[in-house]
Amino acid sequence: MTKHKAAATTKATGRQPSLGRRILQMSFRTHLLISALLRVVLICYGHIHDSRSPVPYTDIDYKVVTDGARQVLAGGSPFSRHTYRYSPIMAYIQTLNILLHPAWGKLVYATFDLLIAVLIYRLVHMEIKSQYQKTVQHLLSKFNRPRESDQSLDALDEKSHPENLARASACFWLYNPLTAVISTRGSGDCFSSFFVILTIYLLMRSEHKESKSLWLIFCAGLAHGLVIHLRLYPLLFSLGYYLALSTRLTRTPLDFLWQILRPNTQQLCLVVGTILSLVALTWTFYLMYGWEYIYEAYLYHFVRKDPRHNFSVQFLMQYLGSTADTSVLVKFLVMAPQLLLVLYLSLSLGQFRQTLPFCIFTVAFVIVTYNSVVTSQYFIWYLAILPLCLNNFKRLSWGKCFSLLGWWLLAQALWLLPAYLLEFRTWNTLYWIGVQGAIFFATNGYILEQLLSHYGFTQFKISYRKLL
Amino acid sequence: MFFKETKHMYAFMLVLGLLGSMVSGYMLEAPVVQIDMDRVGMHRTLSYRIRFDYSLVGLDCEYVLLQSLPASVYISTDELDDLRRLKRLNAIYPKFVNIELAAERADTVSILLRGAPKIMETLGLPVHFRYHSPSDKRSVATVTIPLPELYFNCPIADMELIDSDLVARPDKHYCLNVPESRFDENIVKDGVPTTKANLERCNWRRLHVDCRVKTSLRTEIPVGNARAYGPVLGFTILLGWSMALWIIIRSLANTRRINQRLNEQRLLQQKVN
Numbered sequence: 001m002t003k004h005k006a007a008a009t010t011k012a013t014g015r016q017p018s019l020g021r022r023i024l025q026m027s028f029r030t031h032l033l034i035s036a037l038l039r040v041v042l043i044c045y046g047h048i049h050d051s052r053s054p055v056p057y058t059d060i061d062y063k064v065v066t067d068g069a070r071q072v073l074a075g076g077s078p079f080s081r082h083t084y085r086y087s088p089i090m091a092y093i094q095t096l097n098i099l100l101h102p103a104w105g106k107l108v109y110a111t112f113d114l115l116i117a118v119l120i121y122r123l124v125h126m127e128i129k130s131q132y133q134k135t136v137q138h139l140l141s142k143f144n145r146p147r148e149s150d151q152s153l154d155a156l157d158e159k160s161h162p163e164n165l166a167r168a169s170a171c172f173w174l175y176n177p178l179t180a181v182i183s184t185r186g187s188g189d190c191f192s193s194f195f196v197i198l199t200i201y202l203l204m205r206s207e208h209k210e211s212k213s214l215w216l217i218f219c220a221g222l223a224h225g226l227v228i229h230l231r232l233y234p235l236l237f238s239l240g241y242y243l244a245l246s247t248r249l250t251r252t253p254l255d256f257l258w259q260i261l262r263p264n265t266q267q268l269c270l271v272v273g274t275i276l277s278l279v280a281l282t283w284t285f286y287l288m289y290g291w292e293y294i295y296e297a298y299l300y301h302f303v304r305k306d307p308r309h310n311f312s313v314q315f316l317m318q319y320l321g322s323t324a325d326t327s328v329l330v331k332f333l334v335m336a337p338q339l340l341l342v343l344y345l346s347l348s349l350g351q352f353r354q355t356l357p358f359c360i361f362t363v364a365f366v367i368v369t370y371n372s373v374v375t376s377q378y379f380i381w382y383l384a385i386l387p388l389c390l391n392n393f394k395r396l397s398w399g400k401c402f403s404l405l406g407w408w409l410l411a412q413a414l415w416l417l418p419a420y421l422l423e424f425r426t427w428n429t430l431y432w433i434g435v436q437g438a439i440f441f442a443t444n445g446y447i448l449e450q451l452l453s454h455y456g457f458t459q460f461k462i463s464y465r466k467l468l
Numbered sequence: 469m470f471f472k473e474t475k476h477m478y479a480f481m482l483v484l485g486l487l488g489s490m491v492s493g494y495m496l497e498a499p500v501v502q503i504d505m506d507r508v509g510m511h512r513t514l515s516y517r518i519r520f521d522y523s524l525v526g527l528d529c530e531y532v533l534l535q536s537l538p539a540s541v542y543i544s545t546d547e548l549d550d551l552r553r554l555k556r557l558n559a560i561y562p563k564f565v566n567i568e569l570a571a572e573r574a575d576t577v578s579i580l581l582r583g584a585p586k587i588m589e590t591l592g593l594p595v596h597f598r599y600h601s602p603s604d605k606r607s608v609a610t611v612t613i614p615l616p617e618l619y620f621n622c623p624i625a626d627m628e629l630i631d632s633d634l635v636a637r638p639d640k641h642y643c644l645n646v647p648e649s650r651f652d653e654n655i656v657k658d659g660v661p662t663t664k665a666n667l668e669r670c671n672w673r674r675l676h677v678d679c680r681v682k683t684s685l686r687t688e689i690p691v692g693n694a695r696a697y698g699p700v701l702g703f704t705i706l707l708g709w710s711m712a713l714w715i716i717i718r719s720l721a722n723t724r725r726i727n728q729r730l731n732e733q734r735l736l737q738q739k740v741n
Contacts, residue, residue, distance in 0.1 A: 054554060060546055082564035134733055141736055249731045306568045307599050317704040320697040322570060323601045333705045337712035344716050348723035352730040370708065424509040426597075428607065428690035434700065438707055445711040452719035457726065 028121055028167050032114060035174040039110040042184035043103050061086075062094075062105060062186025069094040077289045085296045087230050088285050090188055106186045113183035113190040117170045119197045120387045123204060123357070125166035128391060130208060131354060131457065132162070169387040182380055188230075189377060193384035195227035196234055196364075200357055200388065203244060206266070207353050214269050217245065221273020228274070229281045232301060233367050233381065236342050238274070240350030240359040242267055249351060256347065309419055309433050311374035311412070313441035316434030318372060338370035354457055357388035362448065369444040395454040404447050411436075411443035496634055497521040499585075499618055499675060501533065504682040510689070514593040514613070520585040524630070529622035532560075532644070532672070533581040533591070534651060540571040540611040540689065541595050543579060548594075557591070558582045560649045571598040571609070571689075578650050585620075602692035613685040618677040619644075619651055621668075636674040643670035 046057035068078030068091035078084050078091035094105040173179060183190045202220035206213045224241060227234045243250065243259065245266040250256050263271065285293050307319040314334065342363050349359035364382040368374060393401070415436035418429035500519040506512035516533060537543065542565050551557035560580040581591050600609040619642060622630065632638045641654040643666075654670040 050550075051554075054547075054551055054556065056550055063546060063549075134737070138733060138736060249727060304568075307570055308568065313707060314704060316692075317697070317700050319599070320602045320692050320694060320700050323572075323694065324697055330701065330705075334708065337708040341712045341715065348720075348727065351727060352734070354730055355726060422690065423511065426508050426510060426687070426689065430690060430692045431696075438703075441707065442711065445715060449715050449718045452715065453722050455722060455726065457730070 024168070024171075028170060031167065031171055031174055032117065035117065035180070036110075036114055039113065039180055039184050042180060043106045043110065046106070046184060047103055057185060058106075059182075059185040059187045061188070065090045065094050065186075065188070066097045066102070066105065070098055073098055077292065079289055079292045079296050085300055086188070087281070087297060088289065088293070089230065089281075090191075093191075106184055109183045109186060109188060109190050112194045113179060114174075116190060116194050116197055116384055117174045119194070119201050120173055121166045121170040123197070123201045123388055124169045124391060125162045126208065127204060127354070127357075127388075128160070128162040128165055132160075165391050169390050172387045172390060173384070176383065178376070179380060179383060182377060187377060187380075189380040190384070192227050192230045192234075193380060195223045195230070196237070196360070197384060197388070199223045199227065199234075199237075199241065200360060200385075203241060203270075203356060204353055214265065217266050217269040218273040221270040221275075222277040224270070225274040225277030225279075226281065228278050232298065233364075236363055236367055237360050239343070239346040240356060240363060241270060243346060243350040244353050244356045244359070245270060246351060250347065306373060309422060309430075311376075311415060311437060311440055312372055313370070313437050314372045315437050316430065319430065338366060341366045341370075355455075357385060358392060358455060361385040361389050362452065365444070365448055369441060369448070389455075392455050392457050393451065395456050396450070400450070400454075404450060407443050408447060411440040415440050496523060496630065498634055498678045499524075499531075500678045500680060501616060501618065502680045502682055503615070503685065505613070505685055505687075507683060510597045512595055512597075512687075514595055516581070516591045516593070516616070518583070518586075518589045518591065520587065522587055524585045525587055527585065527622055527626045529620060529626055530582060530584050531621075531675075532619045532651075533583075534578055534617045534619060535581065535593060536576060536578045536614050536616075537595060538611060538613065539574040539576050540598050540600065540609065541577075541613065542567050542574065542598055543577060543593070543595055548579075551594075557593070559593070560646055562649055567596070569598065570601045571611075572601045574598055580644075580649055597687070597689050600689055600691045602694040602697070604694045606691055607693065608688040609691050611687050611689055615679045615681070615685075616677075618675045619672045620675050621672045624667075624671070630673070630675075634675050636676050638673075640674070641670055642672040642674060644672055 049057040064081060064083055065078075065086060067081040068084040068086070068088075071078050071080045072088070072091050073095055078086075078088050084091070093108055096104040179190070199220045202216045202223065206216035206220070209216060220241070224234065224238070242263075245264065246259055247264060250259055282294075285297075305318070305322065307322045309315055309319075312318075317334075345359055345362045345366065349355045349362060361382055364385055368378045368381055371378065396404075415433065418427075418432035418436055421427040422429045422433065499521070502517040502519075504515040504517075514535065518531075518533065520531075543561055544567055545561060545563065545565055548557060548559060548561055552559065559582065562577060565577055566574065579593060581593065583589055583591070595613075597611060603609075620630070621644075642651040643654050645652050651672060651674075
């Protein structure tokens, strides 16, 4: 359809479309192929770079996991490798680094990076199509013709066409230099992000496939349990997933309590799936590797004290308080705003499947923004979900979008200056870094507020003539 | 007249010196280690230029430069592994060094840089300074990196070629302790059998070394003010709460409106179905 339209445009105007437009009009498969090639080139570059430079391209965690895999192959525990603090699954994946080629793990992560794009494409396509049909139904109901559900997408203008929007959303991920570099450096964040999006995808799909609805939700639960096992943070998405399966709106605290205490069948399937995979995986690895696994993979993250500078608003507080005893009340006061926001966002955006991707995006954004340690790698947690919501920011002008992106980048750049002066010039910029951390935090808060205020979900331009 | 006599005296002493050296044999020059460190930054490289007397070069000997680092300084074992892989460093160091600890909680560490004696060799050791715990007494912490020690090991026949004046403690031999990356004094115990491996491992001698420090090995690391903790904590809590409440207040209307519309859609859907 797109090809036909492009040809029609060329024929009508007598001019070839611009390069940018032609790139945008390429099929999703072509974009996927180009991106795969790009990632293979980056992996090869990393291999050559590492063989020559003392400053490696490869992520340090990749080496740690490879060493863990070596221990596994020798019949031992991956936790014998110091600083191995991941699920043993990661070491199992990377055993072929030793048996086959050191870049094997990077290929796997880059593949998951591409699979995320496939999921984004399918999810956005499915969601826009479904939302369009609901909007049409809504419109038809105003003309007292609610049962004539229009299946064709002809009434949509080109910009709102699912194919175009889904492709644009996937390209936003595929051509993001940060994500491409992070996966080809061997970071496993794309691997866990894939399962977060898979969970959302399965939950959304369950709404359209009523015959397999419960199975899909159960599988979503399995994926969610797996990703909690891999990384702890998706645990905070659970409330959003749970509420998205409710059949009526929660308005009062009593309603909410009722929802929690009296789950429906779908919610039960989700909970059972989640607990089953989480417990099965964790219990299996506990039997294999004992208490060391529980401590290194989970508990260590709660007791870890790293006073070194990072983007977090809590950096200066943590550094200055590294020798002081912190009371439970203080810990609560620091943690509570984050939990309050997670609760608020889950309740206000997690109650419908249409808003679920945005709910998960905002929760991930809050988790990262309020985290006690923030590095660039953490941005992947929400950047992977952002493309699922792009279509919903039509109320934001291009200028506003670029200004928000500009503020986000500027706040990071301003933080980098004192960090550089401390690290490479030994200036006492600890307080300056603290101030920049607070500015970055405030910038993130402003961006989140703007996204929340401009979020919309039915912004279709529908031709009434074609529809009726 | 006086100058003439002095001149003769110098010439006489020179001849005497030359004759003396011919009689007693060639005097070995002590190894020279020139040390240099980047002037600024938390991440620096210690550079060593090691010069051996030419008569020691070519012997079947090896040396180890032992660099002790105070608790304020750490090495990244992963970084050193990379340098070893690229054959840019031949060193023995602990298997694991916790790089996250503040100086006050960390331990000292020592690294052994290995090599075969050459007329001139340059080695580079990347080191990193740790954060120091905040203090209400000082705004900087002074860290001094100690001078390295040089150990030498040759086959027993070649060892005799080394002048005893070069050896720092002629009465002592040292054992190379690889797992702990250090040298232990060799104490011979009665009843312990002497194996060839033990002999080789414990045949190390500590040599006098002429250390020439090119740039100061003393540096100042910034330290935060512990008294600022209270205000910073209060500000962080206030900022966190303000941001959360502001976001909630500002977005409440839109999220309510969305939920209202979606609820209408759901009710309609239920009616249609």
